Amino acid sequence: MxxxxxxxxxxxxxxxxxxxxMALPSARMSGQRVKLAxxxxxxxxxxxxxxxxxxxxxxxxxxxxxxxIDKEQKEELKIPPEKAAVLLEGPPGIGKTSIVYxxxxxxxxxxxxxxxxxxxxxxxxxxxxxxxxxxxxxxxxITQSKEKLILIDEIDGIYGVQDRGAIPTVxxxxxxxxxxxxxxxxxxxxxxxxxxxxIRRYEVHPLPKNEVKKIAMSILKNEKITYLKEEDLxxxxxxxxxxxxxxxxxxxxITQGNIEEDHKELILNLHRDNLEEIFSLIRDLFxxxxxxxxxxxxxxxxxxxxxLYKWINENLLTFIKSNRELSVAFENLSIxxxxxxxxxxxxxxxxxxxxxxxxxxxxxxxxxxTPISKGFRRVVFPRYTSGTYFSLTSVEKKLxxxxxxxYEITQIDFIQxxxxxxxxxxxxxxxxxxxxxxxxxxxxxxxxxLK
Amino acid sequence: MEQEIPIWxxxxxPKNLDxxxxxxxxxxxxxxxxxxxxxxxxxxxxxxxxxxTLIAQLFSKEFLKNNYDANFKLVYADIPLSQEERKQVxxxxxxxxxxxxxxxxxxxxxxxxxxxxxKPFVQLRVLGGSPxxxxxxxxxxxxxxxxxxxxxxxxxxxxxxxxxxxxTKISSIIDPIVSRCQIVxxxxxxxxxxxxxxxxxxxxxxxxxxxxxxxxxxRISEGKISHAIDLLQLSSIxxxxxxxxxLYEFSQKFHNDLIKSLLMIAFKGDFxxxxxxxxxxxxxxxxxxxxxxxxxxxxxxxxxxxxxxxxKLINYIADADFRSILGRDNDIQVSSLFSKICLxxxxx
Numbered sequence: 071m072x073x074x075x076x077x078x079x080x081x082x083x084x085x086x087x088x089x090x091x092m093a094l095p096s097a098r099m100s101g102q103r104v105k106l107a108x109x110x111x112x113x114x115x116x117x118x119x120x121x122x123x124x125x126x127x128x129x130x131x132x133x134x135x136x137x138x139i140d141k142e143q144k145e146e147l148k149i150p151p152e153k154a155a156v157l158l159e160g161p162p163g164i165g166k167t168s169i170v171y172x173x174x175x176x177x178x179x180x181x182x183x184x185x186x187x188x189x190x191x192x193x194x195x196x197x198x199x200x201x202x203x204x205x206x207x208x209x210x211x212i213t214q215s216k217e218k219l220i221l222i223d224e225i226d227g228i229y230g231v232q233d234r235g236a237i238p239t240v241x242x243x244x245x246x247x248x249x250x251x252x253x254x255x256x257x258x259x260x261x262x263x264x265x266x267x268x269i270r271r272y273e274v275h276p277l278p279k280n281e282v283k284k285i286a287m288s289i290l291k292n293e294k295i296t297y298l299k300e301e302d303l304x305x306x307x308x309x310x311x312x313x314x315x316x317x318x319x320x321x322x323x324i325t326q327g328n329i330e331e332d333h334k335e336l337i338l339n340l341h342r343d344n345l346e347e348i349f350s351l352i353r354d355l356f357x358x359x360x361x362x363x364x365x366x367x368x369x370x371x372x373x374x375x376x377x378l379y380k381w382i383n384e385n386l387l388t389f390i391k392s393n394r395e396l397s398v399a400f401e402n403l404s405i406x407x408x409x410x411x412x413x414x415x416x417x418x419x420x421x422x423x424x425x426x427x428x429x430x431x432x433x434x435x436x437x438x439x440t441p442i443s444k445g446f447r448r449v450v451f452p453r454y455t456s457g458t459y460f461s462l463t464s465v466e467k468k469l470x471x472x473x474x475x476x477y478e479i480t481q482i483d484f485i486q487x488x489x490x491x492x493x494x495x496x497x498x499x500x501x502x503x504x505x506x507x508x509x510x511x512x513x514x515x516x517x518x519x520l521k
Numbered sequence: 522m523e524q525e526i527p528i529w530x531x532x533x534x535p536k537n538l539d540x541x542x543x544x545x546x547x548x549x550x551x552x553x554x555x556x557x558x559x560x561x562x563x564x565x566x567x568x569x570x571x572x573x574t575l576i577a578q579l580f581s582k583e584f585l586k587n588n589y590d591a592n593f594k595l596v597y598a599d600i601p602l603s604q605e606e607r608k609q610v611x612x613x614x615x616x617x618x619x620x621x622x623x624x625x626x627x628x629x630x631x632x633x634x635x636x637x638x639x640k641p642f643v644q645l646r647v648l649g650g651s652p653x654x655x656x657x658x659x660x661x662x663x664x665x666x667x668x669x670x671x672x673x674x675x676x677x678x679x680x681x682x683x684x685x686x687x688x689t690k691i692s693s694i695i696d697p698i699v700s701r702c703q704i705v706x707x708x709x710x711x712x713x714x715x716x717x718x719x720x721x722x723x724x725x726x727x728x729x730x731x732x733x734x735x736x737x738x739x740r741i742s743e744g745k746i747s748h749a750i751d752l753l754q755l756s757s758i759x760x761x762x763x764x765x766x767x768l769y770e771f772s773q774k775f776h777n778d779l780i781k782s783l784l785m786i787a788f789k790g791d792f793x794x795x796x797x798x799x800x801x802x803x804x805x806x807x808x809x810x811x812x813x814x815x816x817x818x819x820x821x822x823x824x825x826x827x828x829x830x831x832x833k834l835i836n837y838i839a840d841a842d843f844r845s846i847l848g849r850d851n852d853i854q855v856s857s858l859f860s861k862i863c864l865x866x867x868x869x
Contacts, residue, residue: 383853393790397857397864404844404857411847414666415695477531478578480597480659486806487570491751492528494771498758505527 080322081315084289089172093281095164098273106272110173110252113156113270117250118217120153148245151268155244155251157225160274163315166254170221173252179219182249222253225262241265282307282314286321348373349449352381355434356389364431379406379429385449386433395436402432469516476510496520529754530747533722538579541572542746543714547707551580558584558652562675564661564686564699567707569812570745574659576707577685581655588649594642594656598634599663606637632667635674643678654682661686662693665849672697690811693846709744712736718746722753723763730763737765741772780820787859790866795859800852810851814842814858830869837861 086092089107097106124147131144158166174181222240241264244251253269255262277285286303290296298321310316351371358364368378383403390396406428413421470484479488496503497520507517526532535541538548554560565573574595582589602610610633639656647654661668675684675698686702688694710718716735723730730753742749756767779802787795803813817838821831841858848854 379853380850383850383856386856387793387796393792393860393864393867396792397860400853400857400860403853404841404848407848407850407853408844411849414849415693415847476526477528477534478574478595481600482809483570486808486812487748491755494755495528495758498755502527502758509527 080289080293080318084285084292084318085168086172088176089169090176092165092168092172093277093285094169095160095277096275097158097160098275099270104272106169106274109272110156110169111176113153114173114177114219114250117149117153120149121248124149149247151241151244152270154247155253155269157253157255157266157269157271158274159255159271161276161313162256163310163313163317164274164276165314166274167221167223170219170252170254174219177217177219179217181219181221183221183223218249220247220249220251222251225253225255225265237262237265241268244268277314279307282317285314286317289318289321347371348378348381351378352385352449355382355430356437358431358434361427361431361435364434365427368426368430375426375429379403379410379425381449381451382429382433384451388448388450390437392439395438399433399436402428402436406432465515465519469510469512469519472510472512472516492520529722529726530750533718533750535575535579538576538583541576541579542718543710544576544707547576547705550705551576555580555584560683560703562679562684562686562702564688564691564694564702564704565707566688566691566704568709568744569689569809570747571707571709572746573687573707574657577657577687581657581685585651585655588651591648592651592654594654595659596638596656597659599660602633602637607633610636632670634664634667635670639671639674643674643682647681653680655685656682657685657687659687661688662690668695668698672701675701690846710746712739715739715744715746715749719749719753722750726757728753728757728761728763734763734765734768737768741768780816784817784820784824784862787862788866788869790863792860792863795863796856799855799859803851803855810845810854811842813855814838814845826869830865833865834862837865 089111092107094106097104097109099109128146131146134144158169160166171181173179225240240253283303286307290298290303303321306317306320310320351367351373355364355367358367368375371378386396386399386403390399406425409421409425409428413419413425466485467481470479470481473479473484473488492506496506503517503520507520510516512520538551541548565577567573578595581593585592613636639658642654642656645654658664664671671684684702686694686698691699691704716732716739719730719735719738722728738749738752742752752768752771753763755771756763759767779798783795783798783802786798802808803810808816818835821834821838826834837858841854844857845851845854
């Protein structure tokens with residue numbers, strides 16, 4: 071046995087090759103329990119049958135269209151969207167992507183994948199997927215090439231400005247596809263509603279604990295690792311909350327670190343940066359009783375401190391109630407903010423510890439009277455983004471543009487200074503309103519703003 | 522015939538450096554510079570609304586003469602980039618490997634603001650016979666971290682383009698930039714000059730106004746000429762004679778009742794509501810944070826409070842104002858201020 075380790079992540083190494091030897095997570099479709107393997111296999115089979123049927127009919131229609139140009143042209147058929155695509159929805163790391171790859175392997179198909187790491191604007195998706203979906207290339211007809219399976223991973227990651235127009239493109243894709251499409255998503259998103267209406271949606275649930283443990287044990291056995299105790303393993307599993315990928319990564323991280331002692335310490339230090347972590351970190355922070363505890367909390371966490379102190383600012387009121395404590399907490403927070411500003415301007419990063427102690431420990435320890443509540447407290451996102459962000463209504467914007475033609479003014483000055491003045495001036499008499507609106511060449515809507 | 526401009530503040534806007542009232546010393550220096558046809562980078566410092574930008578603009582106009590349109594640009598540092606600009610920057614940021622040259626395959630990491638607004642102008646050659654281009658950056662302090670990007674820019678393109686940075690607070694500009702510039706202090710207008718200006722406008726509009734009223738106007742408008750002219754025009758609507766009552770009445774209209782109610786809630790010690798309202802005011806009226814503090818002080822001075830309370834409150838505001846200069850999150854500073862006022866409210 072050679073000691074050379076193949077340097078690929080275990081997650082890839084132990085990715086199931088076939089859907090048959092895979093521990094399948096349970097799934098539901100519109101509330102009803104379904105067997106995922108069966109459903110998906112049927113989906114692929116049905117798709118190809120449907121495609122064959124549609125293609126034969128289309129051939130006839132095309133022939134008909136070609137021969138009888140004068141007559142009314144018949145429209146070509148398409149594969150109905152619910153048969154062309156499915157969506158798998160579930161928390162990260164439970165095996166959604168693995169299922170798709172295993173499935174493709176079983177059917178001897180090639181997977182074309184796009185995920186959140188690609189920016190998915192309309193153009194990009196079209197470039198990458200559309201041509202593959204619509205046509206089968208010339209080479210495909212010559213050689214008996216593989217069929218393709220299209221995987222749109224992390225579809226809930228499509229949002230915002232970067233991925234503008236992506237959802238309609240995906241829908242269009244589904245309607246015109248020549249290959250089955252499987253999409254994966256982590257959570258229900260309202261902006262994907264138009265997509266949900268068209269396709270079948272499976273909710274995938276995490277694997278039960280004993281299944282996870284079985285898989286982990288088999289990996290350990292395969293890697294010939296004996297020193298990781300069963301209770302340690304359970305700790306890892308608990309910490310990861312059913313995220314199988316996380317568990318495998320953690321086991322690899324711990325065992326390949328070649329530290330054979332103090333696994334527990336290492337396991338406890340495992341953190342995966344996610345929202346839940348920020349939530350629990352903030353909850354924990356307000357429970358501490360010494361500066362040292364607070365510091366160890368912030369030290370361990372990987373949450374970006376740029377945001378962390380804004381989170382604390384937003385959530386202070388949930389945990390601290392009395393005015394006396396609040397004023398102390400905010401005093402500390404404001405000094406922390408000032409120090410942070412100094413750090414950023416002068417690049418004095420040596421001041422960072424003070425910043426940490428003030429915004430975490432200083433704030434948390436200001437709670438003296440309010441009792442620690444054991445109950446669940448809701449932690450919210452920082453709503454207020456300070457800075458120079460502001461927005462005008464479209465009418466206001468037009469008005470500013472018109473004024474700008476005559477008089478150089480910024481939008482801010484316009485709103486704070488100029489608009490109130492014009493309003494009073496125009497409100498004083500009809501004649502003034504007319505003169506000014508004529509001079510600025512305003513339409514009725516903009517005039518209304520001045521009244 | 523040219524249509525008459527109905528808004529006085531635009532009508533009486535100076536058209537050249539000579540028409541700017543007062544500030545003889547600055548005008549002389551600038552005129553000297555125009556003769557020399559050379560100047561270093563400059564920083565114009567002065568309070569808000571006293572005409573820094575106007576002076577800078579008129580100066581560049583006379584300096585560049587006929588080539589003004591081609592060689593001049595005014596950039597607002599505090600206006601966020603539009604979506605198109607961001608998109609453009611993002612698409613420009615990566616130089617494709619298919620291109621020829623040493624930059625191929627590299628990613629440009631210049632801040633988006635500089636990449637979008639400043640660089641395209643600065644890099645281009647001077648047009649016409651002017652010695653260099655002029656770039657005015659308004660509200661330079663709003664750039665924050667991006668100021669660092671200007672350091673090299675000022676050196677590399679200094680020969681091609683001179684910059685005039687306009688700011689209200691020089692303390693928030695990083696030292697390396699201050700050291701590269703000549704500082705020009707623009708002081709508020711003096712009363713004598715103010716009086717001259719108002720008298721000229723009054724005679725042109727055939728208004729009756731006496732010295733006492735001008736003094737009040739000067740005080741109310743805090744040296745902001747545009748504000749003073751606005752008030753003058755409003756007061757003139759109901760008659761050609763301007764008196765103090767009219768001025769006060771209209772200046773009151775400009776004021777915001779919300780600030781008063783904000784303080785009243787704070788005096789009741791209801792912190793959650795104060796925080797809500799202060800956020801609303803700041804985001805709806807787009808107040809600059811320092812301006813907001815100033816409004817608070819104004820409102821405090823109008824309230825019937827004991828000397829001790831007033832002093833203490835002003836002390837708090839001053840503290841918060843000072844911290845907000847260095848700090849990065851205004852919301853924290855405002856919250857901190859009101860939490861202190863709420864606590865203190867028990868003693869009022």
